[in-house]
Amino acid sequence: xxxxxxxxxxxxxxxxxxxxxxxxxxxxxxxxxxxxxxxxxxxxxxxxxxxxxxxxxxxxxxxxxxxxxxxxxxxxxxxxxxxxxxxxxxxxxxxxxxxxxxxxxxxxxxxxxxxxxxxxxxxxxxxxxxxxxxxxxxxxxxxxxxxxxxxxxxxxxxxxxxxxxxxxxxxxxxxxxxxxxxxxxxxxxxxxxxxxxxxxxxxxxxxxxxxxxxxxxxxxxxxxxxxxxxxxxxxxxxxxxxxxxxxxxxxxxxxxxxxxxxxxxxxxxxxxxxxxxxxxxxxxxxxxxxxxxxxxxxxxxxxxxxxx
Amino acid sequence: xxxxxxxxxxxxxxxxxxxxxxxxxxxxxxxxxxxxxxxxxxxxxxxxxxxxxxxxxxxxxxxxxxxxxxxxxxxxxxxxxxxxxxxxxxxxxxxxxxxxxxxxxxxxxxxxxxxxxxxxxxxxxxxxxxxxxxxxxxxxxxxxxxxxxxxxxxxxxxxxxxxxxxxxxxxxxxxxxxxxxxxxxxxxxxxxxxxxxxxxxxxxxxxxxxxxxxxxxxxxxxxxxxxxxxxxxxxxxxxxxxxxxxxxxxxxxxxxxxxxxxxxxxxxxxxxxxxxxxxxxxxxxxxxxxxxxxxxxxxxxxxxxxxxxxxxxxxxxxxxxxxxxxxxxxxxxxxxxxxxxxxxxxxxxxxxxxxxxxxxxxxxxxxxxxxxxxxxxxxxxxxxxxxxxxxxxxxxxxxxxxxxxxxxxxxxxxxxxxxxxxxxxxxxxxxxxxxxxxxxxxxxxxxxxxxxxxxxxxxxxxxxxxxxxxxxxxxxxxxxxxxxxxxxxxxxxxxxxxxxxxxxxxxxxxxxxxxxxxxxxxxxxxxxxxxxxxxxxxxxxxx
Numbered sequence: 001x002x003x004x005x006x007x008x009x010x011x012x013x014x015x016x017x018x019x020x021x022x023x024x025x026x027x028x029x030x031x032x033x034x035x036x037x038x039x040x041x042x043x044x045x046x047x048x049x050x051x052x053x054x055x056x057x058x059x060x061x062x063x064x065x066x067x068x069x070x071x072x073x074x075x076x077x078x079x080x081x082x083x084x085x086x087x088x089x090x091x092x093x094x095x096x097x098x099x100x101x102x103x104x105x106x107x108x109x110x111x112x113x114x115x116x117x118x119x120x121x122x123x124x125x126x127x128x129x130x131x132x133x134x135x136x137x138x139x140x141x142x143x144x145x146x147x148x149x150x151x152x153x154x155x156x157x158x159x160x161x162x163x164x165x166x167x168x169x170x171x172x173x174x175x176x177x178x179x180x181x182x183x184x185x186x187x188x189x190x191x192x193x194x195x196x197x198x199x200x201x202x203x204x205x206x207x208x209x210x211x212x213x214x215x216x217x218x219x220x221x222x223x224x225x226x227x228x229x230x231x232x233x234x235x236x237x238x239x240x241x242x243x244x245x246x247x248x249x250x251x252x253x254x255x256x257x258x259x260x261x262x263x264x265x266x267x268x269x270x271x272x273x274x275x276x277x278x279x280x281x282x283x284x285x286x287x288x289x290x291x292x293x294x295x296x297x298x299x300x301x302x303x304x305x306x307x308x
Numbered sequence: 309x310x311x312x313x314x315x316x317x318x319x320x321x322x323x324x325x326x327x328x329x330x331x332x333x334x335x336x337x338x339x340x341x342x343x344x345x346x347x348x349x350x351x352x353x354x355x356x357x358x359x360x361x362x363x364x365x366x367x368x369x370x371x372x373x374x375x376x377x378x379x380x381x382x383x384x385x386x387x388x389x390x391x392x393x394x395x396x397x398x399x400x401x402x403x404x405x406x407x408x409x410x411x412x413x414x415x416x417x418x419x420x421x422x423x424x425x426x427x428x429x430x431x432x433x434x435x436x437x438x439x440x441x442x443x444x445x446x447x448x449x450x451x452x453x454x455x456x457x458x459x460x461x462x463x464x465x466x467x468x469x470x471x472x473x474x475x476x477x478x479x480x481x482x483x484x485x486x487x488x489x490x491x492x493x494x495x496x497x498x499x500x501x502x503x504x505x506x507x508x509x510x511x512x513x514x515x516x517x518x519x520x521x522x523x524x525x526x527x528x529x530x531x532x533x534x535x536x537x538x539x540x541x542x543x544x545x546x547x548x549x550x551x552x553x554x555x556x557x558x559x560x561x562x563x564x565x566x567x568x569x570x571x572x573x574x575x576x577x578x579x580x581x582x583x584x585x586x587x588x589x590x591x592x593x594x595x596x597x598x599x600x601x602x603x604x605x606x607x608x609x610x611x612x613x614x615x616x617x618x619x620x621x622x623x624x625x626x627x628x629x630x631x632x633x634x635x636x637x638x639x640x641x642x643x644x645x646x647x648x649x650x651x652x653x654x655x656x657x658x659x660x661x662x663x664x665x666x667x668x669x670x671x672x673x674x675x676x677x678x679x680x681x682x683x684x685x686x687x688x689x690x691x692x693x694x695x696x697x698x699x700x701x702x703x704x705x706x707x708x709x710x711x712x713x714x715x716x717x718x719x720x721x722x723x724x725x726x727x728x729x730x731x732x733x734x735x736x737x738x739x740x741x742x743x744x745x746x747x748x749x750x751x752x753x754x755x756x757x758x759x760x761x762x763x764x765x766x767x768x769x770x771x772x773x774x775x776x777x778x779x780x781x782x783x784x785x786x787x788x789x790x791x792x793x794x795x796x797x798x799x800x801x802x803x804x805x806x807x808x809x810x811x812x813x814x815x816x817x818x819x820x821x822x823x824x825x826x827x828x829x830x831x832x833x834x835x836x837x838x839x840x841x842x843x844x845x846x847x848x849x850x851x
Binding site for chain 1: 355356364436439441443444456458459460529530531532555556557558560561562563565566568569571618699714730731732733734735736737740771772775
């Protein structure tokens with residue numbers, strides 16, 4: 001187990017180098033001059049532009065620029081924007097917001113999704129099952145920005161239960177509504193996933209055996225049926241954690257949260273290579289760690305799976 | 309440098325460790341004020357540190373306008389430059405100026421504002437090594453080419469044209485005659501700076517100190533800036549409220565919703581999608597007034613096709629084929645006004661704005677348009693392609709509308725098409741490398757409300773923003789004459805004559821003037837926008 005984790009962690013290094021290089025090349029390939037973009041509609045001062053290009057190695061070939069960047073990263077320096085702000089500052093300022101939002105959404109979708117799916121499977125064809133099926137269908141089909149704006153208007157403007165936007169009131173008040181919006185689609189998928197896989201395992205031989213042995217129903221469902229049904233759900237959740245962090249651009253915008261999504265969009269617009277690469281690398285790391293955790297969870301959920 | 313950042317990183321790491329869900333305190337708690345007559349207003353993080361000579365966008369400009377006062381200040385209503393810190397600005401030859409600073413002005417840290425505060429600030433702003441975005445504002449002062457050469461290293465640290473002659477007097481020598489130079493001094497780049505700016509730069513950047521009616525109390529990047537009224541402010545325009553909280557919004561729709569909910573007092577950019585409802589939503593608490601911005605179609609004169617006598621007629625024909633009124637009414641819903649000259653209404657008649665200067669050349673007349681294009685030898689290449697950037701500002705809509713209008717007028721479905729460029733950065737790149745083959749989107753946001761600023765940087769031979777490389781000796785000569793003319797009214801007249809040359813050649817097709825807009829809650833009174841479309845915060849009354 002320990003050796004497996006170490007091996008997986010070592011695999012992270014080539015992946016990170018590869019990913020940063022690909023992203024670096026992609027942003028490099030975008031047309032447009034980042035120094036000119038700083039000047040807006042007016043002409044960039046030629047001498048200042050020349051000095052900045054020199055300072056940020058923009059005149060050098062791609063591989064040299066990448067070398068400057070990656071050697072900085074390994075010495076703990078993520079670089080700076082073309083305005084001279086340290087990227088580590090941007091990350092430390094924006095990342096906590098995205099992390100709080102993402103984890104809140106993650107908790108909401110996991111808890112509500114699993115509970116709804118469970119009830120739906122146990123009361124198959126009954127009223128509650130239909131409620132879950134219809135409501136998840138609705139959630140899946142509404143685009144995030146519509147749901148966000150509608151909830152914002154209803155809970156923020158009309159009922160005044162939650163803040164309309166911003167993070168001034170801190171966690172949880174400012175985060176709960178955006179997190180629900182962000183979690184909505186995945187929540188619906190998880191509910192349906194749990195429902196399907198629970199329906200299968202309830203009919204499985206080992207569950208029938210457990211019931212025949214006279215085990216209490218809670219134990220049969222909780223330990224035998226649910227635990228075995230969770231493997232696809234955990235896979236989905238692991239993948240979704242990364243998606244929640246990186247995919248919150250729309251939610252962050254609607255609810256005016258200064259997270260990574262907005263920064264990423266702005267930096268792509270301004271061609272700030274180091275920012276884009278830094279943030280994307282961070283998201284990749286989250287994906288990788290989440291995937292590792294998922295793989296380890298398999299062993300916990302199903303003792304037949306072993307790693308060495 | 310190294311260690312504080314490391315500490316910060318550690319603190320951040322600790323926050324993450326502590327479990328993000330419980331780490332509400334890590335965000336930095338900014339209360340939205342609320343106490344007393346403090347108002348909140350929508351804002352965006354400034355792109356650059358808040359140095360006056362380094363701030364060229366409206367969000368940073370808002371703060372500077374509250375925290376600083378310069379030698380002159382533009383009247384929020386008329387746009388006229390009036391003396392603020394300047395007791396007098398005297399000249400006999402429109403080239404050498406003697407400036408006397410009023411007595412009794414202080415920075416909010418108690419330091420008196422002297423002639424040195426100005427000269428040091430200007431030298432800082434002009435110097436190449438300080439990498440200031442507004443350095444070109446000092447380009448008229450003698451010695452600028454040594455302090456900020458076009459290429460290579462600087463050979464001097466200070467502008468030779470600036471001399472402190474007394475505690476409150478200094479002299480300015482320009483490198484050319486420029487009679488309206490004093491009127492440019494209301495721009496933020498010319499603000500004075502306290503000595504702490506130079507001695508403790510990092511500290512000053514973290515919390516700028518100025519001499520305006522407000523002080524900066526706190527600033528949390530990405531979230532909010534709290535400004536409070538400075539009780540010791542010596543100027544005549546003391547704040548009529550207790551302070552302003554600027555809240556960062558990434559989307560103006562959200563800010564607008566927050567105004568409807570009463571969580572935000574003032575939104576100064578009403579989103580286009582809400583314009584339909586804004587009057588009923590806010591019950592008349594909506595302002596829509598001209599800003600110093602004009603939109604035009606510029607032409608590539610480096611392309612021989614467009615630099616012929618016939619092409620001049622074609623350009624005038626194209627201008628007459630555009631139904632400006634219809635486009636501003638339907639697409640912009642009245643937030644643009646059809647242009648009838650090459651300046652902006654914010655200048656006022658005294659300042660050089662002349663409605664109708666363009667005359668029939670800007671009037672929609674399809675028959676005459678068709679005739680002019682035919683007389684001019686038809687469209688160069690058989691078709692005009694209007695180049696624009698597709699990523700911001702919904703330019704596609706109006707470019708398509710302009711093309712439709714031209715196509716209808718000329719009776720040819722293929723006379724005009726839009727030519728989108730994917731990104732703004734690439735668009736500017738192509739322009740600066742002279743790769744345009746037809747008309748392209750151009751806009752000009754004034755630096756200061758002077759007719760000179762709408763003409764010289766855009767149409768003077770080889771001027772900094774003359775992207776189309778238009779050149780006309782008569783125009784250059786008239787501008788030179790106007791700059792040498794010490795009588796203001798006469799100078800404005802000469803500029804207008806120069807503008808007439810622009811019209812006769814249709815150097816660029818004027819499209820429309822852009823307005824600034826704002827919506828506010830019923831807590832606020834006396835809300836107005838200045839010529840730069842920044843709310844006049846010091847005049848707003850709360851409650």
